[in-house]
Amino acid sequence: MENVAETPEKQDLRSLKAEELINIFAQMGEPAFRAKQVHDWLWAKSATDFAQMTNLSLKTRQWLSDHFTINAAAEATKQISKDKTIKTAFRLHDGHLVEGVLIPTSKRMTACVSSQVGCSLTCKFCATGYMERLRNLEASEMYDQVVLLGKQAQENYQIPLSNIVYMGMGEPLLNYANVLKSIELITSDKGLNMAARRITVSTAGIAKMIKKLGDDEVRFNLALSLHAANDEKRNEIMPINETNTLEALIEALNYFYQKTENRITLEYIAFKNFNDSIQDAKELANFALQVPCRINIIQYNPISEADFVNTDGLSLEQFKNYLEQKDLIVNVRRSRGKDIDAACGQLANKTN
Ligand code: SF4
Numbered sequence: 001m002e003n004v005a006e007t008p009e010k011q012d013l014r015s016l017k018a019e020e021l022i023n024i025f026a027q028m029g030e031p032a033f034r035a036k037q038v039h040d041w042l043w044a045k046s047a048t049d050f051a052q053m054t055n056l057s058l059k060t061r062q063w064l065s066d067h068f069t070i071n072a073a074a075e076a077t078k079q080i081s082k083d084k085t086i087k088t089a090f091r092l093h094d095g096h097l098v099e100g101v102l103i104p105t106s107k108r109m110t111a112c113v114s115s116q117v118g119c120s121l122t123c124k125f126c127a128t129g130y131m132e133r134l135r136n137l138e139a140s141e142m143y144d145q146v147v148l149l150g151k152q153a154q155e156n157y158q159i160p161l162s163n164i165v166y167m168g169m170g171e172p173l174l175n176y177a178n179v180l181k182s183i184e185l186i187t188s189d190k191g192l193n194m195a196a197r198r199i200t201v202s203t204a205g206i207a208k209m210i211k212k213l214g215d216d217e218v219r220f221n222l223a224l225s226l227h228a229a230n231d232e233k234r235n236e237i238m239p240i241n242e243t244n245t246l247e248a249l250i251e252a253l254n255y256f257y258q259k260t261e262n263r264i265t266l267e268y269i270a271f272k273n274f275n276d277s278i279q280d281a282k283e284l285a286n287f288a289l290q291v292p293c294r295i296n297i298i299q300y301n302p303i304s305e306a307d308f309v310n311t312d313g314l315s316l317e318q319f320k321n322y323l324e325q326k327d328l329i330v331n332v333r334r335s336r337g338k339d340i341d342a343a344c345g346q347l348a349n350k351t352n
Pocket of ligand 1: 119127
């Protein structure tokens with residue numbers, strides 16, 4: 001075992017590819033099945049400590065812990081909303097915090113996970129957008145959020161996770177490789193074995209990366225946080241639109257659909273007196289009719305950093321009716337976890 005080169009700082013064992021793990025055990029003169037056992041502990045069994053790997057010899061466990069770490073995310077704080085939504089702050093190995101949300105509804109048990117510490121995109125209505133982007137999350141750190149939220153689902157509601165959405169802190173497509181790697185692990189039969197069609201990645205709209213998802217023929221669903229269907233208004237609330245115009249997004253979404261035939265959802269928060277008029281509905285219909293999609297209208301939860309207000313019931317009804325008259329599929333999503341700042345756009349590590 002001693003002839004394997006030591007590194008000054010211990011490497012996270014989960015950053016290694018399966019082949020690299022096999023090579024390490026081969027260098028130690030151990031059979032290949034040993035690497036498979038470790039892989040199984042790291043992913044399918046979500047071990048956070050080498051001591052848990054009880055089918056390995058004590059000597060092997062000791063050697064692993066002398067040379068490697070497992071940089072697991074852990075629950076730091078947890079808040080449970082009146083509506084049963086659970087918001088969790090996860091502490092990462094370097095001390096940073098990110099938030100994940102478990103959202104139970106009558107039909108689904110959804111885990112909403114973060115992909116970055118903070119965000120660089122400065123969307124005006126989003127609390128995360130007022131934080132600095134500190135770093136991308138590793139695939140294992142997104143995987144850990146899913147595992148821990150899954151445990152909460154079992155412990156609190158005795159129901160397994162049914163869906164995963166990458167809609168927490170950060171822009172997933174700016175952490176492209178790690179997000180895809182995490183989904184590969186979540187969907188693998190050597191990982192969590194979840195169906196890709198139960199996973200949705202939500203983007204603020206980076207046309208080039210949406211096309212890349214198409215080229216990579218991903219199997220998960222895509223959501224675009226649209227929130228305004230006219231460039232001037234969208235530039236105002238989502239500066240990313242200045243370089244990724246609505247026209248570019250329509251082209252990219254159609255490209256994605258041609259390549260994957262995966263479902264596309266347009267997310268639209270209706271803000272009072274900003275984007276909730278019939279003229280806004282017309283513009284949204286015009287956009288949506290050019291893309292194979294369905295529309296989710298989301299209720300807004302005010303944040304202290306900005307003064308947007310949720311639309312009123314009547315405007316929302318008229319807005320929805322207009323879209324439905326155009327034969328568009330529209331769902332209104334009630335807001336969840338408002339009382340604990342767990343709703344869309346509210347994640348900002350406030351309790352920590
Ligand atoms: S909405 Fe998403 S992309 Fe925009 S600032 Fe918030 S986390 Fe970032």
